[in-house]
Amino acid sequence: MNWTQISVLTTSEAVEAVANIFMDFDASGVKIEDAEDFKKINPQAEANHGRLFDMKDIPHISNGAIVSSYFPDSQDILAKVPMIEERVRNLSDFGLNPGPAEVKSSIVADEDWATEWEKYYHPVRLTRYLTIVPSWEGYNPTTGDEQVIRLDPGMAFGTGTHPTTQLSLQALETVIRGGESMIDVGTGSGVLSIAAKRLGVGDIFATDVDDIAVKSAKDNVRLNFNDDAMEIVPNDLLNGIHKQVDIIVANILAEILVPLAPQAFENLKPGGKFITAGIINSKLDVVKEAITNSEFKVLQILNMGDWYSIIAQKPTKDED
Numbered sequence: 001m002n003w004t005q006i007s008v009l010t011t012s013e014a015v016e017a018v019a020n021i022f023m024d025f026d027a028s029g030v031k032i033e034d035a036e037d038f039k040k041i042n043p044q045a046e047a048n049h050g051r052l053f054d055m056k057d058i059p060h061i062s063n064g065a066i067v068s069s070y071f072p073d074s075q076d077i078l079a080k081v082p083m084i085e086e087r088v089r090n091l092s093d094f095g096l097n098p099g100p101a102e103v104k105s106s107i108v109a110d111e112d113w114a115t116e117w118e119k120y121y122h123p124v125r126l127t128r129y130l131t132i133v134p135s136w137e138g139y140n141p142t143t144g145d146e147q148v149i150r151l152d153p154g155m156a157f158g159t160g161t162h163p164t165t166q167l168s169l170q171a172l173e174t175v176i177r178g179g180e181s182m183i184d185v186g187t188g189s190g191v192l193s194i195a196a197k198r199l200g201v202g203d204i205f206a207t208d209v210d211d212i213a214v215k216s217a218k219d220n221v222r223l224n225f226n227d228d229a230m231e232i233v234p235n236d237l238l239n240g241i242h243k244q245v246d247i248i249v250a251n252i253l254a255e256i257l258v259p260l261a262p263q264a265f266e267n268l269k270p271g272g273k274f275i276t277a278g279i280i281n282s283k284l285d286v287v288k289e290a291i292t293n294s295e296f297k298v299l300q301i302l303n304m305g306d307w308y309s310i311i312a313q314k315p316t317k318d319e320d
């Protein structure tokens, strides 16, 4: 079967939002080529800790980003290109720079696109303790305290290599002491829940609004633990969820974190930690304000390039 590939030339800060637009048009898959990802690679660190990319093998762009998506012939996506173009241009209303927002189309054969990225994805030690290993590669930990996360992200977001995921992993390493309960909102491939379990979290409840992500997270949990290691359900934010946990983590766009903040407050025990990531620099103040308006105390702000993560705490009973 032939597929139509639609590609948008945009900026690094807009890649997630453009990917979301494609998903709204029922794309069957999204590929991101981001110049920032390549600039951040430190060849020496890669050599020490296992290799993420083989630079010389990869066709890459030196500026901005290209987000491509794939549609079956039956969707007649070419007729909708003007609407896609308009949605991308309108990202400036949300404080994101859409860049040139140039849209191109081409025809690709079969489903090669679905597995194309796999050849660039290798084991990588992402934080002090966490190494992500693609499910199809063998790997032996190099130190005793290294925790391995086996992952086949498939169509779901979360290979572990995006800065927002890395910031979330670093924040989890900072707050986890062992034995906590946790909710992961927008679990994607399940990467944060699997990492948290490896770092010693007890009960984990993970949600995602996207059914493909829920399936992918379940498959990835099975790659690492037993089926019943954690509960993963389709859900929009924390609507209808009434729990009392020690940690809530959410790596989602800022616009979605804002309504999540009061729900997180309700679902945390006194003293519980709320980790948010997915925050582009222009949105940091908006998210911080939503967090403090919900009576959280901001403990720490982590930063990687244009991206931020916030660790906040619900006051303990004594602080009320």
Ligand SMILES: C[S@@+](CC[C@H](N)C(=O)[O-])C[C@H]1O[C@@H](n2cnc3c(N)ncnc32)[C@H](O)[C@@H]1O
Binding pocket: 156, 157, 158, 159, 160, 164, 165, 168, 185, 186, 187, 188, 189, 190, 191, 192, 207, 208, 209, 210, 213, 235, 236, 237, 251, 252, 253, 256, 278
């Ligand atoms: C940036 S990805 C993060 C994936 C993974 N947690 C990570 O850190 O790599 C955001 C995820 O949030 C999900 N999501 C978006 N809006 C949501 C909502 N309203 N409720 C629950 N999940 C949502 C998306 O489907 C996507 O899987």
